[in-house]
Amino acid sequence: MRNLRYRQLLANLIVLIFYFLSGAINGEGEQTGTSKGKLRVPQSDKAWETLYLVPFDNVSTKVLHCIGGAIKMQIPLYYTFMEAERMPMEAFNPARRQYLSTALLNLLSEKFMAPGRRILGVCESDLYVPELNFVFGEADMKRGVAVISLSRLHQEFYGLPPDEKIFMRRALTEAVHELGHTYGLPHCRDPHCVMFFSNSLADTDRKGYRFCKRCLNEFAKSFSLRRTD
Numbered sequence: 703m704r705n706l707r708y709r710q711l712l713a714n715l716i717v718l719i720f721y722f723l724s725g726a727i728n729g730e731g732e733q734t735g736t737s738k739g740k741l742r743v744p745q746s747d748k749a750w751e752t753l754y755l756v757p758f759d760n761v762s763t764k765v766l767h768c769i770g771g772a773i774k775m776q777i778p779l780y781y782t783f784m785e786a787e788r789m790p791m792e793a794f795n796p797a798r799r800q801y802l803s804t805a806l807l808n809l810l811s812e813k814f815m816a817p818g819r820r821i822l823g824v825c826e827s828d829l830y831v832p833e834l835n836f837v838f839g840e841a842d843m844k845r846g847v848a849v850i851s852l853s854r855l856h857q858e859f860y861g862l863p864p865d866e867k868i869f870m871r872r873a874l875t876e877a878v879h880e881l882g883h884t885y886g887l888p889h890c891r892d893p894h895c896v897m898f899f900s901n902s903l904a905d906t907d908r909k910g911y912r913f914c915k916r917c918l919n920e921f922a923k924s925f926s927l928r929r930t931d
């Protein structure tokens with residue numbers, strides 16, 4: 703257990719260094735409003751839920767560290783990593799060459815869900831639901847489970863040169879958005895709020911990973927209700 707905590711502290715330090723170097727920690731130049739920021743919930747030294755980050759196949763550990771560390775700065779959650787899962791072949795649709803995201807939610811829920819946990823799966827494969835061409839992610843509020851796909855967040859997907867800073871910011875935005883759904887937040891009409899519905903990558907890039915004031919309050923309420931200590 704001590705070893706695990708040490709690894710998480712080290713991971714946080716790496717994330718802090720990464721964000722310090724990338725200038726992303728204060729969102730400089732990307733958020734102009736003063737109402738956005740860290741979640742204001744009744745303060746406690748203890749987080750009261752643990753976010754289980756579950757990579758699928760070849761998702762890089764660096765991405766998971768960045769997502770986990772940056773989420774922790776916004777939301778009072780512990781986080782931990784699981785071993786990589788294989789993408790379930792039964793979720794693959796050969797005609798669409800995509801995976802059904804709802805099937806991934808079912809797998810994550812059945813395998814990892816327990817009281818006091820929140821689950822976020824991260825995969826590189828493209829995801830879909832039957833009504834849409836693709837989804838960046840999907841969440842199940844009742845079960846507290848979410849999944850995001852990194853596939854369309856890479857610049858390379860659009861024939862552009864790789865840009866790690868842009869990619870990491872997108873991954874974080876999608877992760878916070880889906881986690882927001884697991885806490886009961888609906889889509890928001892503010893195009894600069896993380897809970898705005900992303901119809902395209904332009905929406906994701908514009909809105910960023912922070913909650914607007916209204917969603918922040920809703921989130922804090924949901925968090926308070928779940929608090930158990």
Ligand SMILES: [Zn+2]
Nearest residue numbers: 879883889899
């Ligand atoms: Zn959504």
Ligand SMILES: [Zn+2]
Nearest residue numbers: 890895914917
């Ligand atoms: Zn909002």
